[in-house]
Each structure stands twice: as structure tokens, then as C-alpha cells.
Amino acid sequence: MDSYHPSESGSRQEASEKLLSDSSSQNDFSDHVELKRARRSQWCSRWIIALPGFFAFLAIYSLALVSIVKDSACLAQSHSAGQLIYTPIRDAIVKEKKTIDVSVLHGNPLKGPPSPELDEAWSRLLMNANVRVSAEDLEKAGVESIPLNDGSGKYYAILDVYHQLHCLKYIRHYMYKDIYDDVQPWTPTHVDHCIDSIRQNLMCNADTAMMGFRWVNDSLEPKPNFRGQHECVNWESIEEWASERSFNPDDQANLRHPSAT
Incomplete structure (x- = not known):
């Protein structure tokens, strides 16, 4: 009759569970990496799509700001020179x-x-x-x-x-x-x-x-x-x-x- 060795059975079970756990962890890690890659790819795509619009907004804002500053300077110059009304002389x-x-x-x-x-x-x-x-x-x-x-x-x-x-x-x-x-x-x-x-x-x-x-x-x-x-x-x-x-x-x-x- 074979004798019962609980330590050997437990060791095999622990080893089996560890292998399963390691395998599961590797799968989870791989899934996590893939998810991060997918998210990074999505963000990159969004930025690529958004960048032209951002630069267009920046250009329009800059032009508007330059126009406001120029108009203000002209108005200030006009006021300081006393040219609020036209006269041919x-x-x-x-x-x-x-x-x-x-x-x-x-x-x-x-x-x-x-x-x-x-x-x-x-x-x-x-x-x-x-x-x-x-x-x-x-x-x-x-x-x-x-x-x-x-x-x-x-x-x-x-x-x-x-x-x-x-x-x-x-x-x-x-x-x-x-x-x-x-x-x-x-x-x-x-x-x-x-x-x-x-x-x-x-x-x-x-x-x-x-x-x-x-x-x-x-x-x-x-x-x-x-x-x-x-x-x-x-x-x-x-x-x-x-x-x-x-x-x-x-x-x-x-x-x-x-x-x-």
C-alpha cells in the first residue's frame, strides 16, 4: 500500500497553483500592456486630428490680438494728435x-x-x-x-x-x-x-x-x-x-x- 505524503501532494498543488497564477499574471500583464498601447494610440490619433484645429485657432487669435493692438495704437495716436474729426487743412x-x-x-x-x-x-x-x-x-x-x-x-x-x-x-x-x-x-x-x-x-x-x-x-x-x-x-x-x-x-x-x- 502506498503511503500518504501530504507534503508532496501539497507541494505539487502549490506548484500547480503557482504556475497557474504566473500564467494568469502574464496574461493580465500582456492585456494591460496592450490596453495601454491602444489608449496611447487613441490619444495620438486624437492629438493628430486636433493639432490642425489648435494651430488654426492660435493663428486666428494671434491675428485678432495684433489687430486689436494696432487699432488701439492708432486710436491712441489719433487722440494724442487731436485728429478726432477730419479737416482738409x-x-x-x-x-x-x-x-x-x-x-x-x-x-x-x-x-x-x-x-x-x-x-x-x-x-x-x-x-x-x-x-x-x-x-x-x-x-x-x-x-x-x-x-x-x-x-x-x-x-x-x-x-x-x-x-x-x-x-x-x-x-x-x-x-x-x-x-x-x-x-x-x-x-x-x-x-x-x-x-x-x-x-x-x-x-x-x-x-x-x-x-x-x-x-x-x-x-x-x-x-x-x-x-x-x-x-x-x-x-x-x-x-x-x-x-x-x-x-x-x-x-x-x-x-x-x-x-x-
Whole structure:
């Protein structure tokens, strides 16, 4: 009779179980590796498909960003240069640093009591106020006006600075209304219009140059120093541009009401 050896039987069973376990582990490991390879392949495929779209999005985003930065820079430059509206004289304007003296006792050809010389100086100042402009200039500026009758195809316009100067001249005449004969019953209303027009224009084109003060003799109140540096438009550059386009509005060959025969 064969004897029973539990240790040998157990050893064979353990060996068999170990082989089965090792075989199962190898199969599981192989399956895991294959699964990882499959997943990696799927991710690679997805990235290959997604990359063109990603680069397209990146290109569009970059172009949009460049456009925004460029527009912002142009807008900032436009704002800093004061070019929020179109005017045909813009490219002809020259800026300069100028010393202005408006001291009470300081004289100039446009200041003082009425005289033939002073009146002539004011007439010369306004002689080029009325100018011809093109239909394109009006369209760019968003301004409507009337055509001239001189066959030029141009339209009637005036630079606003000349309107402000006209208003100053009118106020000056009103100050000396016992001398000038252009004072009419409606003149106070006209003068009020001119004062408000100049006021609005001064606030619109605010001169931010600083004015200092000084002590004068024994006065207990400091006096303003009316002489100082300012950033100015060179007036000759405006005169040159306007003189090349000026016309006489009193000549009906240039300007005539449509109802006139």
C-alpha cells in the first residue's frame, strides 16, 4: 500500500497553483500592456486630428490680438494728435512754441482804440475767411454746405477759427458802437451769441499752458504773469492754406441764391 505524503501532494498543488497564477499574471500583464498601447494610440490619433484645429485657432487669435493692438495704437495716436474729426487743412498745419504777451500795457497792431490802421489790420486778418472746398472734403468732415456758382465744382466753407475772430471783431465794434455804424437793434443778441461761441471754443481747445504769479511793488495781492510760452498753430500756415482757396462771397458770380434770376 502506498503511503500518504501530504507534503508532496501539497507541494505539487502549490506548484500547480503557482504556475497557474504566473500564467494568469502574464496574461493580465500582456492585456494591460496592450490596453495601454491602444489608449496611447487613441490619444495620438486624437492629438493628430486636433493639432490642425489648435494651430488654426492660435493663428486666428494671434491675428485678432495684433489687430486689436494696432487699432488701439492708432486710436491712441489719433487722440494724442487731436485728429478726432477730419479737416482738409490738417496736413498743412504747423505747430510751434511761441511766447505770448497779453500784458495790459503791451501793444500790438490788433489792439487799442479805433483807428484806420487798426481797422485795416482786422480786415487783413479776416480777408481769407471764406474758402472753396471739395464735395469729398465735406463728406469726410460730415458737413453739409452749398455749391458755388463759379464753375469750380467747389462748395462754400469757413474754418471755425475765422468765425471766432469775426465774433471778436463784432464784440469790439459793440464796445465802440458810437464810432462803428454796423450796430443794429439785434446786435445785443448777436453779441451774446458771439460771447457764448468764443466761450465754448476756448473750453473745447483748452490751452493748458501754465501761468505764474509775481509780487508787484507793495501790493498785497500777487499779480499774474501774462507773458509765457504756449504751444500754438503757426498762423502763417493757416493763412497760406486759406489764401489759396479764398473767394469773395459778395460777388454773385461766386455765390447766388437759387431763387435769384
